[in-house]
Amino acid sequence: MxxxxxxxxxxxxxxxxxxxxxxxxxxxxxxxxxxxxxxxxxxxxxxxxxxxxxxxxxxxxxxxxxEKHYSGEFRVRIPPEVHRSLAMQAAEQGVSLNRLASAKLAG
The missing domain is CATH 3.30.160 (Double Stranded RNA Binding Domain)
Known part of the structure:
Protein backbone atom coordinates (compact mmCIF):
# COMPACT_ATOMS: atom_id res chain seq x y z
CA MET A 1 0.00 0.00 0.00
CA GLU A 67 -8.87 1.55 2.59
CA LYS A 68 -10.94 0.23 5.51
CA HIS A 69 -14.45 -1.12 5.09
CA TYR A 70 -17.08 0.50 7.31
CA SER A 71 -20.30 -1.35 8.10
CA GLY A 72 -22.29 1.77 8.90
CA GLU A 73 -22.99 0.47 12.39
CA PHE A 74 -21.55 1.25 15.78
CA ARG A 75 -22.86 0.94 19.30
CA VAL A 76 -22.96 3.72 21.82
CA ARG A 77 -24.05 3.60 25.45
CA ILE A 78 -26.04 6.53 26.78
CA PRO A 79 -27.75 7.23 30.09
CA PRO A 80 -31.34 5.93 30.29
CA GLU A 81 -32.75 9.45 30.57
CA VAL A 82 -31.03 10.47 27.30
CA HIS A 83 -32.36 7.31 25.63
CA ARG A 84 -35.86 8.17 26.80
CA SER A 85 -35.59 11.77 25.60
CA LEU A 86 -34.36 10.68 22.17
CA ALA A 87 -37.09 8.04 21.88
CA MET A 88 -39.69 10.70 22.69
CA GLN A 89 -38.23 13.09 20.11
CA ALA A 90 -38.24 10.34 17.49
CA ALA A 91 -41.86 9.46 18.24
CA GLU A 92 -42.91 13.10 18.07
CA GLN A 93 -41.18 13.49 14.70
CA GLY A 94 -42.59 10.24 13.37
CA VAL A 95 -39.17 8.73 12.65
CA SER A 96 -37.22 5.80 14.05
CA LEU A 97 -34.77 6.35 16.88
CA ASN A 98 -32.02 5.21 14.52
CA ARG A 99 -32.97 7.84 11.92
CA LEU A 100 -33.14 10.57 14.58
CA ALA A 101 -29.74 9.63 16.01
CA SER A 102 -28.21 9.44 12.53
CA ALA A 103 -29.54 12.90 11.66
CA LYS A 104 -28.20 14.35 14.91
CA LEU A 105 -24.77 12.81 14.32
CA ALA A 106 -24.69 14.12 10.77
CA GLY A 107 -25.21 17.60 12.17
Missing amino acids: SVDHYTYRVTWSPEDGEHVALCAEFPSLSWLAATPEESLEGIRQMVSDVVADMETAGETVPVALA
Whole structure:
Protein backbone atom coordinates (compact mmCIF):
# COMPACT_ATOMS: atom_id res chain seq x y z
CA MET A 1 0.00 0.00 0.00
CA SER A 2 1.20 3.49 -0.82
CA VAL A 3 1.76 5.99 1.99
CA ASP A 4 -0.20 8.39 -0.23
CA HIS A 5 -3.37 6.59 0.91
CA TYR A 6 -2.93 7.68 4.52
CA THR A 7 -4.86 10.61 6.01
CA TYR A 8 -2.74 13.73 6.45
CA ARG A 9 -3.62 17.06 7.99
CA VAL A 10 -1.65 20.29 8.19
CA THR A 11 -2.51 23.00 10.67
CA TRP A 12 -0.89 26.01 12.28
CA SER A 13 0.65 25.47 15.72
CA PRO A 14 0.60 28.71 17.73
CA GLU A 15 2.69 27.06 20.46
CA ASP A 16 5.47 26.21 18.01
CA GLY A 17 5.02 29.13 15.61
CA GLU A 18 5.13 26.70 12.68
CA HIS A 19 2.88 24.48 10.61
CA VAL A 20 2.42 21.00 12.00
CA ALA A 21 1.59 18.01 9.83
CA LEU A 22 -0.08 14.92 11.26
CA CYS A 23 -1.06 11.48 10.02
CA ALA A 24 -4.28 10.03 11.47
CA GLU A 25 -3.06 6.43 11.13
CA PHE A 26 0.15 7.26 13.04
CA PRO A 27 -1.04 9.58 15.85
CA SER A 28 2.35 9.67 17.59
CA LEU A 29 4.06 11.24 14.57
CA SER A 30 4.18 14.93 13.63
CA TRP A 31 6.37 17.23 11.57
CA LEU A 32 6.93 20.96 12.08
CA ALA A 33 8.01 23.30 9.30
CA ALA A 34 7.83 26.93 8.24
CA THR A 35 5.37 26.28 5.41
CA PRO A 36 2.40 23.92 5.02
CA GLU A 37 4.05 22.32 2.01
CA GLU A 38 7.28 21.59 3.90
CA SER A 39 5.41 20.13 6.86
CA LEU A 40 3.35 17.85 4.59
CA GLU A 41 6.48 16.72 2.76
CA GLY A 42 8.17 16.05 6.11
CA ILE A 43 5.37 13.93 7.60
CA ARG A 44 4.97 11.94 4.37
CA GLN A 45 8.67 11.11 4.37
CA MET A 46 8.56 10.23 8.07
CA VAL A 47 5.57 7.93 7.56
CA SER A 48 7.33 6.32 4.60
CA ASP A 49 10.41 5.67 6.75
CA VAL A 50 8.34 4.28 9.63
CA VAL A 51 6.37 1.98 7.31
CA ALA A 52 9.62 0.71 5.78
CA ASP A 53 11.04 0.03 9.27
CA MET A 54 7.85 -1.76 10.32
CA GLU A 55 7.88 -3.93 7.21
CA THR A 56 11.56 -4.79 7.75
CA ALA A 57 10.81 -5.76 11.35
CA GLY A 58 7.82 -7.86 10.28
CA GLU A 59 5.38 -5.63 12.15
CA THR A 60 1.81 -5.03 11.06
CA VAL A 61 1.50 -1.74 9.17
CA PRO A 62 -1.69 0.25 9.87
CA VAL A 63 -4.31 0.14 7.14
CA ALA A 64 -5.20 3.53 5.68
CA LEU A 65 -8.58 4.82 6.87
CA ALA A 66 -9.56 5.26 3.22
CA GLU A 67 -8.87 1.55 2.59
CA LYS A 68 -10.94 0.23 5.51
CA HIS A 69 -14.45 -1.12 5.09
CA TYR A 70 -17.08 0.50 7.31
CA SER A 71 -20.30 -1.35 8.10
CA GLY A 72 -22.29 1.77 8.90
CA GLU A 73 -22.99 0.47 12.39
CA PHE A 74 -21.55 1.25 15.78
CA ARG A 75 -22.86 0.94 19.30
CA VAL A 76 -22.96 3.72 21.82
CA ARG A 77 -24.05 3.60 25.45
CA ILE A 78 -26.04 6.53 26.78
CA PRO A 79 -27.75 7.23 30.09
CA PRO A 80 -31.34 5.93 30.29
CA GLU A 81 -32.75 9.45 30.57
CA VAL A 82 -31.03 10.47 27.30
CA HIS A 83 -32.36 7.31 25.63
CA ARG A 84 -35.86 8.17 26.80
CA SER A 85 -35.59 11.77 25.60
CA LEU A 86 -34.36 10.68 22.17
CA ALA A 87 -37.09 8.04 21.88
CA MET A 88 -39.69 10.70 22.69
CA GLN A 89 -38.23 13.09 20.11
CA ALA A 90 -38.24 10.34 17.49
CA ALA A 91 -41.86 9.46 18.24
CA GLU A 92 -42.91 13.10 18.07
CA GLN A 93 -41.18 13.49 14.70
CA GLY A 94 -42.59 10.24 13.37
CA VAL A 95 -39.17 8.73 12.65
CA SER A 96 -37.22 5.80 14.05
CA LEU A 97 -34.77 6.35 16.88
CA ASN A 98 -32.02 5.21 14.52
CA ARG A 99 -32.97 7.84 11.92
CA LEU A 100 -33.14 10.57 14.58
CA ALA A 101 -29.74 9.63 16.01
CA SER A 102 -28.21 9.44 12.53
CA ALA A 103 -29.54 12.90 11.66
CA LYS A 104 -28.20 14.35 14.91
CA LEU A 105 -24.77 12.81 14.32
CA ALA A 106 -24.69 14.12 10.77
CA GLY A 107 -25.21 17.60 12.17
